[in-house]
Amino acid sequence: MSASEGMQVLGVWVHNLKPELVELSETFALRWYGLAYLAGFIAGYYGLRWLAQKRLWVVGPEKVADFIAYAALFGVFLGGRLGYVAFYMIPENGWGYVLGNPLVIFQVWNGGMSSHGGILGLTIxxxxxxxxxNSSWxxxxxxxxxxxxxxIFFGRIANFINGELYGRVTSAPTGMKFPKELLGREEDFHAAMKDAxxxxPEQLDGLWNNYLSSPATGQGQLLEGVxxxxxxxxxIIDAIAGYMQIRHPSQLYQxxxxGFSLFAILLLLRLRFPHIGHGIITGAFFMLYATFRIIAEHFRE
Incomplete structure (x- = not known):
């Protein structure tokens, strides 16, 4: 990222990271969010294979590849997407939105996965x-x-790069500004975009006029263009910075x-007690995940 991309306004960084790693065409790009899932599956494959080779897992090394493939499809993607639809899409848009366009359920390229849904999917x-x-569940x-x-670690890093799921307003030195917060404040959004x-004007007038004629669809496009x-x-960033509040980068905290802390604790537990009974590490995961999530909720918006 160049110096011009990581701009400081009164000592506070304004988040403006590009969510795409490589743009292959006008309609298709390699996004950090997708790479996060890929990195998670690769880490899971090699990590579980290593555990299996050391006889620290009930699944044999030769079965790890199939396990990861099925877990990714039926656990993470199916569970995560259905969880997003149930927990976020329907409450925000209503049943009519989904029933009127059922294919929206499968449009994962537009974003929208639930960690709770993914965990539930993997459990099932x-x-x-x-x-x-014929193994121990x-x-x-x-x-x-x-x-x-x-x-989870890679996913939260991707959330941060996307500038989504930001935290609460803060005066902490770790605080920064997230432009996407303007999408929820119509008057401030309009004023900020007008200043930008x-x-x-040569670069942005077209997007501005499109927004004025169709605010519902033009709002996101205008912000992205700005x-x-x-x-x-x-x-341009200086012009909109004053309309934003300083917030916790709660994605990084999570x-x-x-992510990392929970992984390190559970791996240490597995290596320190190789003959520990089935289910203890699983139980530790759910207890620690819940504890860390409660802590993180104090910083999330």
Whole structure:
């Protein structure tokens, strides 16, 4: 990221990271969010294979690849997406939105996965997997829960890069400004975007007029265009910075708590007590995850 992309306004960084790693065309791009899932699956595969080779998991090394593939499809993606639809999409938009366009359920490329749904999906998947393999359900879970936090870690980093799921207003030195908060404040959004467009009307007038004629669809496009232009013109970010509040980067807090710290504790527990009974590590995961999540909720918006 260049110096112009990481701009400081009165000593507070304004988040303006690009969510795409590589844009392959106007309609398709390689996004950090997708790479986060890929990194989680790769880490899970090699980690579980290592555990299996050391005989610290009830699943054999030769079965790890199939386990990860099915867990990714039926546990993470199916559970995570259905969880998002149930916990977020329907409450925010109503049943009519989903029933009127059922295909929206499968449009994961537009974003929208639930960590709670993913955990529930993996729990159900491991139950049926263990029954089919005639293995201990909690024994299967004991391996999975060690490396699942790495997926959470990568996912929260991707949330941060996307500038979503930001935290509460703060005066802490770790605070920063997230432009996406303007989407929930109509008057401030309008004023901020008007100021931004005045800095570079040649580049932004088209998006501004589109927003004025169709606010519902043009709002997101206008903000995206302003942020894109702001990566090469710091005056644009300066123009909108005053409309934003300083907030906790709670995504990073969660990455460290629910992600890396939870992974390290569970891995240490597995290595320190190799003959520990089935289910203890799984139980530790749920207790620690809940504890870390409660802590993180004090910082989340």
């Amino acid at each position: 998947f491991t139950y049926f997997y263990a029954r089919r393999a 909690t024994g299967v879970g004991d391996g999975l829960v060690i490396f699942a936090p790495l997926g 467009v005045s800095v570079d 942020l894109e232009s702001g990566r090469s013109n710091s005056a 990455a460290l708590l629910e």
